[in-house]
Amino acid sequence: MSMEFTIPARAKKITLSLIVVGAALAAVGVATNYEDHQFTTRLLTNGLINAFFFFAIALGALFFLALQYATETGWYASVKRVIEGIAGVLPYGMGLLAVILLIITLMDGAHIYIWMDPETTNPASHHFDDIIEGKKAYLNKGFFWIRTIAYLVTYYVFWNGFRKRSLEEDRIGGTNLHFKNYRKGATFLVFFAVFSSTSAWDWIMSIDVHWFSTLFGWYTFAGMWCSAMVVIVLTTIYLKKLGYLERVNDSHIHDIGKWTFATSFLWSYLFFSQFMLIWYANIGEEVTYYQIRMESFKVLYFSMFLINFAFPMLILMSRDAKRNYGVLTFVGVVILMGHWTDVYLMISAGSLGPKASIGFLEIGLALVCVGLFIRILLNNLTKAPLMPVNHPFLDESVHHEI
Amino acid sequence: MSDKVIFATYTDEEVLKDGAKKLVSKGIKINEVFSPFPIHGIDPIIGIKNTRLGIMAFLYGLTGLTLATVGMRFMMIVDWPMNIGGKPNFSYLENILSFIPITFEFTVLCAAHGMAITYLLRNKTLPGMPAQNPYPSTTDDRFVIEIRVSENGNYTSEDIQNLVKETGIEGFEEKEC
Numbered sequence: 001m002s003m004e005f006t007i008p009a010r011a012k013k014i015t016l017s018l019i020v021v022g023a024a025l026a027a028v029g030v031a032t033n034y035e036d037h038q039f040t041t042r043l044l045t046n047g048l049i050n051a052f053f054f055f056a057i058a059l060g061a062l063f064f065l066a067l068q069y070a071t072e073t074g075w076y077a078s079v080k081r082v083i084e085g086i087a088g089v090l091p092y093g094m095g096l097l098a099v100i101l102l103i104i105t106l107m108d109g110a111h112i113y114i115w116m117d118p119e120t121t122n123p124a125s126h127h128f129d130d131i132i133e134g135k136k137a138y139l140n141k142g143f144f145w146i147r148t149i150a151y152l153v154t155y156y157v158f159w160n161g162f163r164k165r166s167l168e169e170d171r172i173g174g175t176n177l178h179f180k181n182y183r184k185g186a187t188f189l190v191f192f193a194v195f196s197s198t199s200a201w202d203w204i205m206s207i208d209v210h211w212f213s214t215l216f217g218w219y220t221f222a223g224m225w226c227s228a229m230v231v232i233v234l235t236t237i238y239l240k241k242l243g244y245l246e247r248v249n250d251s252h253i254h255d256i257g258k259w260t261f262a263t264s265f266l267w268s269y270l271f272f273s274q275f276m277l278i279w280y281a282n283i284g285e286e287v288t289y290y291q292i293r294m295e296s297f298k299v300l301y302f303s304m305f306l307i308n309f310a311f312p313m314l315i316l317m318s319r320d321a322k323r324n325y326g327v328l329t330f331v332g333v334v335i336l337m338g339h340w341t342d343v344y345l346m347i348s349a350g351s352l353g354p355k356a357s358i359g360f361l362e363i364g365l366a367l368v369c370v371g372l373f374i375r376i377l378l379n380n381l382t383k384a385p386l387m388p389v390n391h392p393f394l395d396e397s398v399h400h401e402i
Numbered sequence: 403m404s405d406k407v408i409f410a411t412y413t414d415e416e417v418l419k420d421g422a423k424k425l426v427s428k429g430i431k432i433n434e435v436f437s438p439f440p441i442h443g444i445d446p447i448i449g450i451k452n453t454r455l456g457i458m459a460f461l462y463g464l465t466g467l468t469l470a471t472v473g474m475r476f477m478m479i480v481d482w483p484m485n486i487g488g489k490p491n492f493s494y495l496e497n498i499l500s501f502i503p504i505t506f507e508f509t510v511l512c513a514a515h516g517m518a519i520t521y522l523l524r525n526k527t528l529p530g531m532p533a534q535n536p537y538p539s540t541t542d543d544r545f546v547i548e549i550r551v552s553e554n555g556n557y558t559s560e561d562i563q564n565l566v567k568e569t570g571i572e573g574f575e576e577k578e579c
Contacts, residue, residue, distance in 0.1 A: 276499050401443055
């Protein structure tokens with residue numbers, strides 16, 4: 001089989017039907033809910049959830065790629081194009097996120113970012129909010145957009161550079177490009193370390209504007225990394241099943257499985273750390289975040305945690321499970337839904353409050369985005385040989401054995 | 403019982419691995435391999451069963467988990483209810499979150515120590531125990547395959563010697579023991 005990937009007809013059909021079914025479900029959701037006074041907020045909340053979730057998967061893949069460059073890792077060389085394919089969804093995710101954020105900003109926050117509403121910082125208004133007034137120096141439309149643009153531009157510039165050099169390496173090879181990637185990867189990690197935290201505060205934490213948690217950025221980042229690892233393992237397995245990536249062996253799959261396992265633990269650890277400290281201290285302004293999630297979304301919130309924690313822990317613990325395509329696919333799909341639910345609860349419990357629920361609209365829009373995501377991802381994979389030609393560690397990767 | 407043991411010395415672990423594969427494919431049973439560091443992938447070649455240390459780790463961890471839970475429940479709830487930060491002190495379950503970190507730590511402590519001690523006992527390598535490797539240089543830069551003639555009924559000592567000598571060995575020795 002040739003190294004050039006083409007999208008199978010079946011995949012085209014499935015992604016198209018996902019989009020069509022999703023759109024139909026979303027249309028039902030719109031038709032049954034458009035008279036609700038929260039409808040606009042709900043629609044934009046959904047936009048924000050899906051834009052952020054799928055953007056975050058691509059960003060997680062970009063982070064993982066930069067991490068491999070910065071650590072001069074060898075084993076990943078033969079799955080590098082898969083990681084690049086996923087990171088390649090980044091520009092589309094960024095575009096969607098920017099559009100949603102722009103609409104929300106133009107609507108003065110649309111009840112999602114209430115700090116964008118001028119009334120909340122107007123001392124004459126009865127909506128005036130002391131705490132928001134106090135955070136005005138950081139949380140204001142102008143600075144929010146300066147930061148947002150800085151994040152997105154930085155991510156895009158680094159992504160563009162990595163991709164360009166990766167394709168160039170196929171043509172000319174040599175170690176110059178490798179060391180350049182090494183330096184750029186390390187530089188990206190420095191930016192990402194700050195931006196992953198502050199962007200989580202800006203885009204998500206500021207929805208619960210009275211509340212703050214210094215761990216929040218890490219928590220969001222861990223979820224993004226775990227989702228990215230799941231998508232990497234699922235895509236690799238899919239390509240293997242189609243007969244591509246002949247030189248990716250069980251040891252590579254095992255390694256990505258280990259990453260999935262480890263990042264699930266990272267996420268669970270941060271969930272618990274944030275939760276337990278706030279529960280223990282029991283301070284009025286800190287517990288609000290959990291109060292609404294525990295009172296109105298108790299089952300969803302804790303089953304989300306249990307699934308994202310216990311599934312990978314119990315099922316992926318053994319070596320054999322991490323080498324088994326079926327087990328990895330099952331766990332991957334389940335925790336991917338779990339992490340979507342996590343993002344859903346982070347955003348909509350804050351923006352819609354106790355009335356938020358998962359209905360046709362939520363499922364429909366999520367399916368549309370899944371379909372688009374897979375389609376863009378598969379399309380990205382057709383753009384370059386699935387096996388890098390001149391990666392300096394390719395030989396090491398091909399003989400990877402653990 | 404007197405037995406002949408054949409030791410083949412190699413200078414490279416990959417050569418040893420290829421040699422072992424060749425010998426095993428001819429039906430020779432390799433009793434043991436000595437090396438300064440773990441050789442990846444040698445276990446399935448010479449037919450060593452998967453370690454059961456993982457099962458023991460689980461049992462030790464379970465012991466730690468139980469001990470921590472029973473101990474903390476007795477100390478903090480039953481014997482002298484502790485009021486810390488106004489948390490309910492009459493029920494372990496309602497307060498379980500504050501006990502999780504210690505439970506986790508104690509589970510890890512028991513599993514890790516149990517595993518290390520079991521490993522040393524099973525290998526007979528507790529501090530002060532006499533060394534068992536036939537060649538001290540296998541703790542430095544040499545790799546050795548050990549074949550017992552008594553375990554290879556189909557081959558004579560000479561047959562084995564001839565086969566071993568084809569595998570890129572550095573040294574060769576036959577011992578009675």
